[in-house]
Amino acid sequence: MREAWPIWFAPRGRRLAALALPALLLAGCLGDQTSLLPGNAAHDGEIAPPITTVQRAADQEHQRLLAAFGGEYRAPRTRAALDEIVKRLARTSDGQIGAYEITILNSPAVNAFALPNGRLYVTRGLLALANDTSEIASVLAHEIGHVTAQHAAQRAEKEAESALVSQVASQVLKNPTQGAAVLAGSKLSLARFSRQQEFEADRISVTSLARAGYDPYGASRFLTTLGRNTAFRAAGQNQSAEDKRLDMLATHPQTPERIAAVTTAARQIAAPGLGEHDAGSWLNAIEGLAYGEDPRDGVARGRRYVNSTLRIAFTAPEGFSLEAAQDMVIGVSANGAQALRFDSVKLKSDQTLESYVAAGWIEGVATTGIEKTEMGGQPAVTAHGKGTDWMFRLAAVQFGDRVYRFILAARGSSDPERQMRSIVDSFRTLTPAEAQAARPLRIRIVAANAGDTVASMAEHMPEQDRPVELFQLLNGLDRDAALTPGRRYKVIGE
Template identity: 50%
Template sequence: MGGITERFRVVRRRLRGMASAWAGASLLAIGLGACVADQAAGPVTPAVVRVPAEAPRTTGRERAADADHLKLVASFGGEARAPNVMRLLTEVTDRLVKASERPDQAYAVTLLDSPVVNAFALPNGRLYVTRGLVALASDTSEVAAVLAHEMAHVTLNHATARSELELRSALVSRVVADVLNDPDTGAQLQHQSRFALARFSREQELEADATGVRTLAKAGYDPFAAGRFLTALNRSTNLKTGSGGTGEPDMLATHPGTAERITQVTRAARRIGAPGIGADDRAQYLAAVDGLPYGDNPRDGAVRGHRFVHPGLGIAFDVPPGFVLENTRSAVLGTTPDGNRRLLFDQIEAKDGQPLDVALKGSWNDALDPAGFETREVEGHPAAFALSRGKDWTFRLAAIRVDDTTFRMIMAAKGATDPDPAFRPWVASLRAITPEEAVLRPLRLQVVQAGSTSAEELARRMAVPDRALDRFLVLNGLERGAALVPGRSYKIVVE
């Protein structure tokens, strides 16, 4: 579980700049240990686009061992069971391969059972797309734009080039520090190399964008789909973080800003032709995604109404007013739209017979205010409370033992504001659930036809915890105030 101070730093970074997926997830190296997913599913054979056996391999590498592939897939929660979507991805990839700069390259496509919007490629030609990304796209051409971008990373050998740059930078720093006995200069060179690597990665992304747009158009798809998907991704990110902007740019970010990328891919598309060229194959896409699971897998925890229910842990709690939750494998994270309050819910280890206040203190890296310690029962469960005041944040903490499991609940408020008024009711809402409550129906996409209905009317049918209209608009690539076209199909989320 680690130190909570560092976790909240991660939470702040994640909730400020969660332009994941295509804008932050072309993970071209094998090391994917930082990737997590909250879904699970049984194994499904990935779709393989086949080429003649005698065709040369551009990467010069054998396919990753099945064991390594399974470990990677498991880190994202398994493979999604969605035959129609897999068929679509296979057809799209086959079409893109024929139009790519290296039609001899073989690819294997895997659909990951994760609600996170994400896609990446490995140097050996394995492509990975999450069902969260598929759900966000509005048509086949947008999914094709993502796949064309990832394929470009493979054909351009970006992973190999980056690995060589990393090794060369590390070698120079080590020689200066160890061999020449100049650790200060070695550290300075290492710091400079981080900026060089970040700049190199951003240049790779822009290069993959340009190549991807050309491949997209050559395959007969709408080249403007790349810009549309990046726009949807940006809107989805802002919706999730509750902000109206993308935050300050990070000089060490491995991807360019989304606005810059939208400008670049739109410019590349205009060089090919005017808007309206190429196919979007929207009907094919909607037929494939109808019924696709949406959001968190219920057995791993999900928000239903104003409650968070986790059948696997056998608990539930009320979502504090104003908070938007993100459910990960190791913790439930939350933030308010203004970013001034955060929360975290996870488990901590407590030895047999260890007092809860000792266990809570041992799980926290920063100093605790002695005046904030308190032990009492919460809904019949033993609990310990603590207070921590940092330079920029004030934290309220609690450890609660439910049966044999110790849960930790933390709420932070920016500055000297005490989060206790919202923290106490949140803690008091934690309770064990009944077997009947543990049965949650998964959310899924449903494709419906619009009659004389408005976007607001369809949004009211959405089974989402908040901002139903905004979510409906983002899912369908619509702007606020846009009129629905009678007889046209749209996606909604239902239980």
């Protein structure tokens, strides 16, 4: 069993999954944050038609989603392509509710959502993985399927039933073993219900694709890429795909199960190769789309982190890989023996930097060896500490009433003093011109020349980790696939 990380090294994916979005919302059908969220109840004493309550809740969840996923990303060419696909799907779908409205979320996460009123959401991270019109249409058809099948309302009813069962089990049943069995059965029933909804939305997606004239096999191709993306990210976090395998209580089926189901459904409709799968128009639609983190929230490229809003930059020690979120940066060494966290807090009015560090900010760890220093020309303090299983080096730099904190932890008895010193020495403030020059990476479309290989095309992405694997992932290529001269492929660059 893998030894647990300290709680304050929570990975970003788990943090996003924990965001409170209480909603009448069908969420996370494709990414790692997979949850079908229940509906908001009307306020006590409120008298209003149900549709008004539904619309109010939908408007609230729209704002919550924008806040949680970086706001709306404006890309007129991409939005126009998505609007056209949605119109084609809507004309042929069952249970049409009226006009659908799509929003691109400014997030590198791979996910899609739908509200019961027809609002659809896709992240730009998801858009980057699709390779033709039928693949992205399969995602939108899946979300529309959830709406037309009224899965959100069904799930809310099922969750209310599950809550009642839980209440009975906890308050009525006096036998702990019997109570646990009832609770487990209730959770399993809810999980099975959720998986059934996903399979139904997948089936609706394949049928809708064919009716709208798209290649029905686009769904299986995109789900295959989705599975490869999960494995790619897991490998980058020193975790195997098996470590992230969904358990029996997961709300979504295993990706291989879904691929098998949509492939079977497509075979019942048509042979492979029929229907539109226009790669050219889709690549034109997403060329120039931002890829990865937004520099305003902070960008991690290899070992280097840059935040244009805070106007700061630093470099992690050799062998580390960084992952940036809006409120923190997490780093892990290649061998998994060391971990880094960077975040910020606000000083209280009566606190100095030294008193804050001396008070200790890691539960159960005594802070010792406090020394004044400078980081990037700003006042700073370093310290160290020891926990049960970890050795710590700490550094804090002050900007006004805010403190930017580095925590470097090493498993066992090894002292990460040298690695922390390299971080302190690398920390610097950006000039206004440097901050303005920090731009997001973008999707670029490059035609392959005769003699080009996966390796040579991956050279267009020198700042990316594992560029060969990433190139294959982005373009839906098998490991041994040869490139076609003249064909256009996605690469990542400035």
